[in-house]
Amino acid sequence: MPAQQPQPPETADAPGPAEAAAPGTPAPADVRPAGSPAAAGARGPATAPAATGVPAATDVPEAAGVPAVSGAAGLADVVCLGESMVTFLPSGPGPLADVPSFHRAIGGAESNVACALALSGHAAKWVGRVGADGFGTHLLDALAAYGVDVRSVVRDPHRPTGVYFRTADDRADASHEVVYYRAGSAASAMSPDTVPLADLRATRVLHLSGITAALSPGCLALMRTLCARSTDRPLLSFDVNHRPGLWASGDDGAPVLLELARGADLVFVGEDEAADAWGIRGGPAAIRAALPEPAVLVVKQGAAGATAFVRAAGNETETHHVPAPLVTPVAPVGAGDAFAAGFLSATLRGLHVPLRLRHGHLMAAAALTVPGDVAVPPPREYADELAALGPDAWGRLRLGPGWTGRPQEARA
Numbered sequence: 287m288p289a290q291q292p293q294p295p296e297t298a299d300a301p302g303p304a305e306a307a308a309p310g311t312p313a314p315a316d317v318r319p320a321g322s323p324a325a326a327g328a329r330g331p332a333t334a335p336a337a338t339g340v341p342a343a344t345d346v347p348e349a350a351g352v353p354a355v356s357g358a359a360g361l362a363d364v365v366c367l368g369e370s371m372v373t374f375l376p377s378g379p380g381p382l383a384d385v386p387s388f389h390r391a392i393g394g395a396e397s398n399v400a401c402a403l404a405l406s407g408h409a410a411k412w413v414g415r416v417g418a419d420g421f422g423t424h425l426l427d428a429l430a431a432y433g434v435d436v437r438s439v440v441r442d443p444h445r446p447t448g449v450y451f452r453t454a455d456d457r458a459d460a461s462h463e464v465v466y467y468r469a470g471s472a473a474s475a476m477s478p479d480t481v482p483l484a485d486l487r488a489t490r491v492l493h494l495s496g497i498t499a500a501l502s503p504g505c506l507a508l509m510r511t512l513c514a515r516s517t518d519r520p521l522l523s524f525d526v527n528h529r530p531g532l533w534a535s536g537d538d539g540a541p542v543l544l545e546l547a548r549g550a551d552l553v554f555v556g557e558d559e560a561a562d563a564w565g566i567r568g569g570p571a572a573i574r575a576a577l578p579e580p581a582v583l584v585v586k587q588g589a590a591g592a593t594a595f596v597r598a599a600g601n602e603t604e605t606h607h608v609p610a611p612l613v614t615p616v617a618p619v620g621a622g623d624a625f626a627a628g629f630l631s632a633t634l635r636g637l638h639v640p641l642r643l644r645h646g647h648l649m650a651a652a653a654l655t656v657p658g659d660v661a662v663p664p665p666r667e668y669a670d671e672l673a674a675l676g677p678d679a680w681g682r683l684r685l686g687p688g689w690t691g692r693p694q695e696a697r698a
C-alpha cells in the first residue's frame with residue numbers, strides 16, 4: 287500500500303518492559319472491574335451495574351503513573367460527557383449544495399471516545415442529553431450497540447437532537463468540512479443542574495472536551511465545575527478540541543480552553559490547535575511551558591507523531607516522543623478522539639507511556655482508515671503485538687483501509 291506521507295524520523299522513545307515482550311505475548315491483565323459487560327466480551331447493549339459510589343481518592347489512578355486497580359463495584363472505567371450527534375456522511379465528494387445523498391452514522395467527540403473504549407473491552411459510559419425524537423432514539427440504540435452504557439442520558443422533550451453533515455473533497459487525503467445543526471439542541475441545555483453529577487464521579491476516568499464549553503453558558507458552567515481541582519474527583523481527561531465555529535467569535539474559546547485545560551490531569555492538544563488557539567508556535571516544549579499544570583500533557587503532531595510530557599516522582603518531567611505509523615487515510619474526522627481512546631485504554635491497562643502513545647496512534651489509524659467517526663479497533667492481541675515492535679519495524683508500519691480486519695496486511 288503506498289504511503290501518503292514521508293517516513294517519520296527514527297523513534298527516540300525508550301521501550302519500557304512491556305515493549306520488550308515478544309510479539310504475541312499476552313497483554314498484561316486488564317484492570318477493569320470484574321463483572322462489567324466489556325469484561326465478558328459483550329458487544330451488545332451495556333449491562334453494567336448502576337453507578338453507586340464516588341471513588342475514594344485511592345481509587346483514582348495516579349495521573350502521572352500506572353493507574354491503581356479499582357475493585358469498587360459499579361465503577362466505570364471511563365465516563366465521557368458531551369454532545370453526541372447523528373452524523374450524515376456524503377455519498378460522494380463536493381460542496382454541500384451538490385451532495386445528492388448522505389449515509390446516516392453517529393458522531394460527537396466524546397461519544398466517539400466512549401465507543402472506541404467500549405469496543406476495546408472497557409466499561410465505558412456516555413453521559414449527555416438527546417431529544418425525545420427519532421434521532422435521539424437512534425443515537426442511544428447505536429451507542430448501546432457499541433457497548434456503551436447510556437443509562438444516565440437524559441431525554442429532553444423540548445429540544446431536538448443535534449445533527450451534523452460532512453462534505454469531502456475528491457482527493458485521497460481529503461479535507462472534510464463539518465456543518466453543524468446543533469444550536470439550541472438538547473445537549474446545549476446541559477448545566478450543573480441538569481446533569482447527574484454523581485454519575486460523573488463514579489468512574490476511574492472522566493473524559494471531557496472543549497467542544498462542550500462552547501455549546502451554551504450552562505454547558506460552560508458545567509465544564510468549569512468539573513474542571514475545578516478537587517481531591518474526590520476521578521482522573522480528569524480533557525481534549526482541547528478547539529472548534530472556532532462553535533464560539534460566538536472565533537477567538538472567544540481560546541482563553542476558556544486554556545483555563546479548563548489547566549484544571550485537568552491529562553490533556554490532549556494538537557500542535558496546530560495550540561498554534562491556532564493560543565498562538566503557541568514553538569512546538570511541544572513551548573506548549574508544555576504554557577501548560578505545566580496537567581500531570582500528563584499529550585501533544586498530537588499529526589503524521590509526525592505525538593509527544594507526552596509526564597510529571598514523575600520528585601516533580602521531574604519525563605518526555606516521550608513516538609512517531610505515527612504510515613497511514614493511508616480515508617477520512618480524518620475522529621482521529622483525535624480515537625487517539626485519546628487508545629491512550630486512555632493503555633493508561634487503564636497500566637502500560638508504559640511510550641506504549642500509550644503507540645496505542646493512541648494505532649487507534650487513530652483505525653479511525654483514519656474508515657469513512658465514519660468511530661474507530662473499530664484491531665483485536666487487542668494484535669494491537670499489543672504491533673505496539674511491541676522495535677523502533678525500526680514500527681517506523682516501517684503501513685496501515686491502510688481494512689487493516690483492522692486483515693492484520694496480515696499491516697506489516698511493511
Ligand SMILES: Nc1ncnc2c1ncn2[C@@H]1O[C@H](COP(=O)(O)OP(=O)(O)OP(=O)(O)O)[C@@H](O)[C@H]1O
Pocket residue numbers: 291527556586587588589591592610611612613615618619620621622623624625646647648650651654
Ligand atoms: N497523516 C497521518 N498519518 C498517520 N497518523 C495520523 C495522520 N494524521 C493524524 N494521525 C493520527 O491521528 C492523531 C490525531 O490527529 P489530529 O490531531 O490531526 O486529529 P484531530 O484534529 O484532533 O481529530 P478530530 O478532532 O477530528 O478527532 C495523531 O496524533 C496521529 O496519531
Ligand SMILES: O=C(O)C(=O)C[C@H](O)[C@H](O)CO
Pocket residue numbers: 369393394395396398450464497529619620621622623659
Ligand atoms: O466537532 C464536533 O463538535 C463533533 O463532535 C463532531 C465530530 O464527531 C468531532 O469533531 C470529531 O472529533
